[in-house]
Amino acid sequence: MSENRSRRGFLYLPLELHLCIIEELDAPDLLNLGQTCNAIRSTINQRRVWEAALRATCRLNQLFEPSYHPIEDLDILELQRAALEPWRRSASFALGSRSDSPFRDEESAASRNVLRKKIKLESDSVEEFAQVYIVPGGRYVLAITGSCIYLWDLGQISKVPWDSMDESLKPTSITRATHGGLMWSMSAPKPVGITTFRFATSENATDLRVYEVGPLPDVCSIREIAKLQGISPELSLHNVWIQGNSLVCDFDEGGILVWDFVQSRYAAIPSRGEVAKITTNGNLIIAWQGPNVGVWTIPPLKPLETSSAELRDLFSEDFTGGIDFNTIPQDERSLSPAETSLPCAWYSFPPDAVEYAILHPDYDKKTIKVERVLLDVTAGGGSYSRCSQILFTMDLKHGPQDDEPYRTLCGSFATMVDQGLYPPARVGILHSVGDDARSKGANRVQHAFKDLGALDMDDFSYCPPTGRVAFIPFQNPPTSNSEIIIMSLAY
Numbered sequence: 001m002s003e004n005r006s007r008r009g010f011l012y013l014p015l016e017l018h019l020c021i022i023e024e025l026d027a028p029d030l031l032n033l034g035q036t037c038n039a040i041r042s043t044i045n046q047r048r049v050w051e052a053a054l055r056a057t058c059r060l061n062q063l064f065e066p067s068y069h070p071i072e073d074l075d076i077l078e079l080q081r082a083a084l085e086p087w088r089r090s091a092s093f094a095l096g097s098r099s100d101s102p103f104r105d106e107e108s109a110a111s112r113n114v115l116r117k118k119i120k121l122e123s124d125s126v127e128e129f130a131q132v133y134i135v136p137g138g139r140y141v142l143a144i145t146g147s148c149i150y151l152w153d154l155g156q157i158s159k160v161p162w163d164s165m166d167e168s169l170k171p172t173s174i175t176r177a178t179h180g181g182l183m184w185s186m187s188a189p190k191p192v193g194i195t196t197f198r199f200a201t202s203e204n205a206t207d208l209r210v211y212e213v214g215p216l217p218d219v220c221s222i223r224e225i226a227k228l229q230g231i232s233p234e235l236s237l238h239n240v241w242i243q244g245n246s247l248v249c250d251f252d253e254g255g256i257l258v259w260d261f262v263q264s265r266y267a268a269i270p271s272r273g274e275v276a277k278i279t280t281n282g283n284l285i286i287a288w289q290g291p292n293v294g295v296w297t298i299p300p301l302k303p304l305e306t307s308s309a310e311l312r313d314l315f316s317e318d319f320t321g322g323i324d325f326n327t328i329p330q331d332e333r334s335l336s337p338a339e340t341s342l343p344c345a346w347y348s349f350p351p352d353a354v355e356y357a358i359l360h361p362d363y364d365k366k367t368i369k370v371e372r373v374l375l376d377v378t379a380g381g382g383s384y385s386r387c388s389q390i391l392f393t394m395d396l397k398h399g400p401q402d403d404e405p406y407r408t409l410c411g412s413f414a415t416m417v418d419q420g421l422y423p424p425a426r427v428g429i430l431h432s433v434g435d436d437a438r439s440k441g442a443n444r445v446q447h448a449f450k451d452l453g454a455l456d457m458d459d460f461s462y463c464p465p466t467g468r469v470a471f472i473p474f475q476n477p478p479t480s481n482s483e484i485i486i487m488s489l490a491y
Contacts, residue, residue, distance in 0.1 A: 026060070027053040027083035050079035057083045058137070058194075061410065061465040062347055065194045066216035067137025067157045074159060082158035086465035090410040092491035093448040094433040120168040121152050121470075121484040128482050129472045131186050131459050135197060136346050136407075138466035140216070142199065143484055144186045149175045149201065151213060151222055154486065157466060162488045173221040175211065177203055188345035188405075189213075190242040198225075200240055200247050205233045208240070210247060210261050226261035228304075235314060241345050243280050250278050255315040256285060256323070258298055265301035270315040273325030276402065277340045281354050284377055287325055291338040291358045293375065294328035295382045331386075339402035341415075347407065352378045357413065359402055368399035370413060372435070390435055392445035398430055409464035411436035416462045416469070417449070427455045429462065429469070429489060450489065467491060 025033065030053055034044040043049070051071055058065045068074065068082055123129070127145035134141050141152045151173040155165065177183050184202040191197050196214030203209055210226040213219070228247075236252040245262040256269045256278070275287040285296045299321050316322075341357040349355060353374040360369040370392055376385045398417055400406060406415040413432040428451040435445045456474035463469075467489030 025053075026087075027057055027080075028087045031080075031084065045076065047076055047079070050076060050083055053083040054079055057086060057465075061086045062136050062408065063465055064135050064137035064140070064191060064197065064216075066214070067135070067139035067466075069156065069217045073156065078158045085158075086410050089465065089467055089489075089491045090412060090431070090433070093409075093431040093450075094446070117163060117167070117488075119154075119165055119486040121150075121486060122168050122170050123148070123150055123482055124171075124174070126482065128475070129458070129484055130183075132461050132470045132472055132484050133186075133188055133199075134461040134463045134468055134470045135189050136463050136465070138463045138468035140213075140220075141461075141470055141484070141486065142186070142189060143472075144183050144201065145482070146182050147177045147180075149183070149186070149211065149222055151220070153217075153220055156217075173213075175222040175224070181207070185237065185240065187240045187242055187247075190345055191348075198242050200242055202237050202240060205237065206231050208247060208249065208259070210242070228259055228261070228266075231257075232314060239278070241279070246280075248280050251315075257314065258301065259304070260301055263301075264304045266304045267299050267301045268314045268316075269299065270317075270319050270322035271325060272319070272322065273328075275325045275328070277342055277356075279342055279354065281349055281377055284382070285323065286354055286375065286377075287323075287328065288340040288356070289325065289328050290340065291360075292328050292331050293384070293386070294325065295375075295377060295384045296323050297382050341400055341402050341404070341406055344405040344407050347405075350374065352376060357400070357406060359400060361396055361399070363396065366396045367393050368396045369393050370400065370432070372413065390445065392432060392435055392447070394430075394432070394447040398428065398447075398449040400430060407462065407464045414462075414464040416460055418457065418460070427452045427457055427460065427471075429464075431464070452487070 030044055030049065034041040054068060054071065055065065057063065074082065121141060123145065125145055125148060127147060129143050129145055132141065132143040137157060139154050139157050141154065143150045150171040152169055153172045154169065181203045184205055187200040189197040189199045192214070195216055196212060198210060198212045200208060200210045206229065208228040208231065209224055211222050212225045213222055234253065235255065237249060238252045239250045241248055245260055247259045247261055249257040251257070254271050256271060257266065259266045275289050277288040279286050283298045285298055287294050339359045341359055343355060353376050355372065355374055358371040358373060360371065362368065372389045374387050374389055376387065400415045400417060404415055406413055408414055409431060412435045415430050416427065417430045418427050428449050430449050431447065433446045433448055452469065455471065458472040458474050460469065460471035469487045469489060471485055473483070473485060
């Protein structure tokens with residue numbers, strides 16, 4: 001009888017059932033499970049298990065899966081390293097939180113010696129770079145000058161050793177502004193499925209253009225897929241981002257434009273009052289004044305006909321269907337004063353909520369409290385409920401800034417910090433350790449700051465799970481040697 005019972009245990013299940021169960025585990029759990037016995041280790045060491053683990057790592061850490069393609073070219077050890085890298089990198093911050101503490105000497109070797117060699121990304125122009133983005137995953141880099149968009153492919157992650165890469169790389173794809181136009185800004189890239197991403201640019205302050213790259217890694221070129229021309233130059237563009245098949249624009253002069261560039265439909269929403277941050281989720285507009293939040297429903301989109309292509313009267317003066325940000329209610333429970341920090345545009349909101357961080361600086365104690373919040377918007381109709389996931393304190397000197405989007409590393413808060421001491425600026429990588437907004441009641445939260453050195457930067461971007469940093473060096477006066485520097489953060 002006891003023998004029959006033992007044969008109904010986990011080890012006696014068919015191999016296919018073993019694999020179905022094991023493939024649901026995260027990479028660190030797989031590694032631990034493999035230490036239990038030889039039979040389970042044999043099952044876990046199969047290639048399909050670690051291919052599934054790598055794909056799961058990409059989903060959990062918001063990584064662009066083509067960064068690792070073709071996965072078939074990775075051997076089993078390379079698959080394991082790639083699948084485990086975010087957790088090992090997160091653990092390195094936990095272990096290094098003392099040696100890299102901002103309370104130590106910033107010039108110490110422990111604080112400074114954290115990077116591998118620099119790689120320069122070249123252009124074919126003498127123009128300065130204005131913006132740079134690393135596509136999460138660390139393989140693809142986007143940047144713009146006044147007249148061009150550049151895309152670089154750094155090579156298959158986990159297959160191409162960093163130390164063996166060329167010290168300078170030429171762009172894979174270049175797109176130029178039309179008819180001598182001038183590019184004013186570029187939105188952060190946004191994924192479309194798991195093989196393609198999109199981004200937008202503002203050209204001549206009157207045109208909006210949407211570009212697509214992919215499906216990668218096969219189609220590694222920038223192509224324009226939509227344009228909207230004739231916006232009044234009097235409308236000063238503050239921010240632009242992509243949500244699904246729509247481009248959303250926030251104008252300084254008061255107004256929000258939602259343009260469905262696939263179905264050629266739009267909504268122009270006048271607004272008044274000042275807010276610190278605006279984003280969208282589904283058919284909702286969310287705005288913040290410090291810790292206070294307001295939620296409005298986007299009105300139905302109407303066709304963008306040829307006769308209305310020149311949108312010089314974009315926003316109505318009679319304020320019909322407008323948004324009054326002055327009506328945002330005050331949250332008496334919140335600490336004050338406070339600032340709001342939103343995640344990077346690539347970050348996918350939970351399906352039922354918007355995540356953001358509220359920063360509460362205390363200048364007397366030289367500290368800053370970071371409150372990570374989930375805003376439940378499932379009720380619709382502009383209603384919401386707010387739930388604080390975790391609240392932790394760090395020193396103000398190296399704390400996050402409200403104007404820089406944050407990322408996550410295994411669920412924990414991660415960002416780049418520019419102290420703005422000019423010159424030189426102290427720039428570094430900041431992580432909380434033990435802060436996972438996906439789990440409740442996180443244990444003691446620490447933070448680690450790793451100094452990148454006394455670097456002056458015009459713009460920078462960071463991919464926490466791979467440790468890759470891209471920045472545009474500050475040059476005064478500008479020189480003809482326009483370049484972007486890529487570094488790899490050791491762990």
